[in-house]
Amino acid sequence: xxxxxxxxxxxxxxxxxxxxxxxxxxxxxxxxxxxxxxxxxxxxxxxxxxxxxxxxxxxxxxxxxxxxxxxxxxxxxxxxxxxxxxxxxxxxxxxxxxxxxxxxxxxxxxxxxxxxxx
Numbered sequence: 001x002x003x004x005x006x007x008x009x010x011x012x013x014x015x016x017x018x019x020x021x022x023x024x025x026x027x028x029x030x031x032x033x034x035x036x037x038x039x040x041x042x043x044x045x046x047x048x049x050x051x052x053x054x055x056x057x058x059x060x061x062x063x064x065x066x067x068x069x070x071x072x073x074x075x076x077x078x079x080x081x082x083x084x085x086x087x088x089x090x091x092x093x094x095x096x097x098x099x100x101x102x103x104x105x106x107x108x109x110x111x112x113x114x115x116x117x118x
Contacts, residue, residue, distance in 0.1 A: 027110040028070055031061050034102050035071040037095060039078025044089030049099060056103055060110040 038053035061067040082089065 023109060027061070027106075028067065030102060030105050030109050031057065031067050032070050032074040034099075034106070035074025036078040037098050037102065038071070039075040039080075040082050040090070041095055042075070043079045043082035044095070046089075046092055046095060049092065049095050052099060056099075056106060059112050060106040062110070 034053055034057055038050050038057075041047075041049040041053060057071050061071065
């Protein structure tokens with residue numbers, strides 16, 4: 001009977017692992033998109049939007065190298081693409097709309113977890 005008590009949590013963890021992996025990938029894609037908006041906002045001198053993107057990143061993304069690197073790489077790629085294109089920047093309204101949609105997506109895929117009380 002004691003062995004069943006230890007086996008159940010293991011079976012539960014194994015069966016729910018694919019769900020966690022899918023959630024992590026969806027979250028990673030959202031963070032990459034957030035980095036892309038951040039890079040474009042930085043290249044277009046939209047400091048307030050870039051600050052909001054960073055705030056969303058810090059609030060939602062797990063504090064791991066994988067998520068941090070994905071955000072930074074997407075930011076750099078978008079910044080370079082915008083500056084190399086030498087085209088016109090999107091207006092602040094369209095960048096704000098993209099950021100608002102990403103905020104909603106992040107709330108679903110990577111909800112903010114309140115820190116535990118000490």
